[in-house]
Amino acid sequence: MSMSVRLPKNLLLLLTSVLVGITLIFTPLFKAEASVSWGQEVVEVGKRSLGAKFKWGGNNPRTGFDAxxxxxxxxxxxxxxxxxxxxxxxxxxLGKKVQKAKLKQGDLVFFKTNGKDLTCVGIYDGNGQFLVATASGVKYQSINTKYWNDRYAGAKRVLKE
Structure with missing residues (x-):
């Protein structure tokens, strides 16, 4: 002899809704595929000042920057x-010394533009490119050009890994 329980339609709808609600609360709707690294974050902030003018002693985008x-x-x-x-x-x-071949986004790259002293610093973005405040303003430069390569003094990683 088999027995079956019949629930009223409204109660069945309510129980189903509660189960779906509980499932949604405890299950993320979106899975993050990748997160932004500290280096990406720093570079993105740096890009906001592209084109800012050069100003000796400057440290803000309104009046200008030096390196x-x-x-x-x-x-x-x-x-x-x-x-x-x-x-x-x-x-x-500051930071940890980084070999040129192992540069990562957000690393600081240093140059001796006067031939003897550290006079310039930029932010590495990858693929041989870095952001820097030059006499013609904030712009991208290639670390592999003769000018920058001849003046390269080293790199440091100050960001968390």
Whole structure:
């Protein structure tokens, strides 16, 4: 002898709705396929100032940047919230040394534009490109051009890995 239980239609609809609701609460609707790295974040913030004018001693996009003022501003205003020293020499003292062949997005790249002292710093973006405040403003440059390659002094990683 078999027995079956018949539930009223409204109760069945209510139970189904509750089960679907519980499932939705405990199941993410979207799975993140990839997350933004610290390096990507810093570069994206740096790109916002592309075209900003050069100003000796400058450290903001409204009045202009010099090289170390630019990197200091970008790292401070990005989600990384890293306070860098004001000078290229001071920034070079931070972080972990990185070989040129192992550069990652967000690494600081340093140059001796006067031939002897650290005078310039930029933010590496990948594929041999870096962002830097030059005499003609904030722009992308290729680390592999003769000018930058001849003046390359090293790189540092200050971002979390």
């Amino acid at each position: 170390s003022g630019y990197t200091q501003y970008v790292f401070k205003t990005s989600a990384a919230k890293i306070k860098l020293p004001r000078s290229s020499k001071g920034q070079f003292k």
